Amino acid sequence: MARTRQDYDDIPGTFVFDAERSREGFGINMFCMSLMKDDNRKAFKADEAEYLKKFRLTPEQAEAVLKRDYNRMLELGGNIYFTAKLGATDGHSFQHLAAVMTGASQQDYAAMMLGGGRSVEGNRSRSGKPAKAKSKAASKPKLKSKPGLKAKSKSKSKSKSKSKSSAKRK
């Protein structure tokens, strides 16, 4: 069944975890929740596909998990606070996951955060309808690969004293 169109679907680069996704993604999220126990983490690591069978994922969901396609997991009903547990099981920091979801290297992502984060300018709306969405920043460089999503210019360098490396996990 096609997903009901929502006003917030207009926000670019965003999968809002609503009741519909909560229902659809129940298996993904309960699988991720199971990874809070060490025994389960070991069992999953020993045979990922076999372990996933317990959670009745759709083939698309199982594929997204096995491929660690975090955006696809969100699209299919995963929630970030749950999928982060899968990232932790793989030994990744949260910022690593965030970088993966934005298509940036972790270093570039951390630098963007130190520079003040991703600007809302140009990132408010897919349709461009909201009045405030008129962006003067159209010429700002994109943070690699993700079409339609603008990263804040990295030329901002006010944050000299801040160490990049200490930004471990969210």
Added chain:
Amino acid sequence: MAKIIAGVGSSHVPAIGAALDNGKTEEPYWKRVFSGFEKSKEWMAKTKPDVAIVVYNDHASAFSVEMIPTFALGCAAEFPPADEGWGPRPVPVVKGHPALAAHIAQSVILDEFDLTIVNKMEVDHGLTVPMNLLFGQPKDAWPCPVIPLAVNVVMYPPPTGHRCYMLGKALRRAVDSYPEDLNVVIFGTGGLSHQISGPRAGLINSKWDKSFLDNLSKDPKKLTRIPHLEYMREAGAEGIEMVMWLIMRGALDDKVDEVYRFYTVPASNTAVGHIILENARKGAGTRKAAGKSKRVSAGKSRQAAA
């Protein structure tokens, strides 16, 4: 009678907890964050609340997707720190205040807010990080009992800002009608702008955050009219947790004194915001010593976003 004397707003970024737990507070990156809470700890040490009500959200620790209560009040005698994947945070067990919590539950539900009652619950960084920021890192016990109020902001839709504000008012009526003399501080936690999911992750909107803090102080009713779509669009998909600050604000007087504010970007993926609001003092007899002169109001520390 019990009374709510002040409200604290604070981000609850888990990386702040990790920095504390791993002894990184002196690193320049983290020092920038922690230095903003030094005055707050002094303020808290002088204010010495008898009880804290901490409005926060659970992050897939106590609640999975099996049950998602909109407002869940912790009525237990204690709340152990949750294992969030790296073992429980090395913080003391949070002691509750079951008698006041039971009174609040009864009062607020009869006031038409249908709370979920929780008699067994672990608490995650959403609650313990703001406590560290305001109470420091006590080894054995937190300085006062805590009543956790967990709000669903994980599954859309969270309660509206208006509903949160009105719940704050109901909490106020509940505390006001409790017979024991208790000074209560209420925390609103989460935010400020951040998005940690999807290709738009990393979004920060300092301008919007500042306006939120300004209005929180002076014109909270304006904030109650912000639709969810605006929170998500302007402050990031996860920035919507800022509605929890409105519960804190609703529990205070209409007019408050802003005694402290701090803002910095980033802590990991998030804009860190912090505010302390006090109810204006009107010759209260039962208040403790923390008189006006002792407030940290002298200099509002505002660290501009990078």
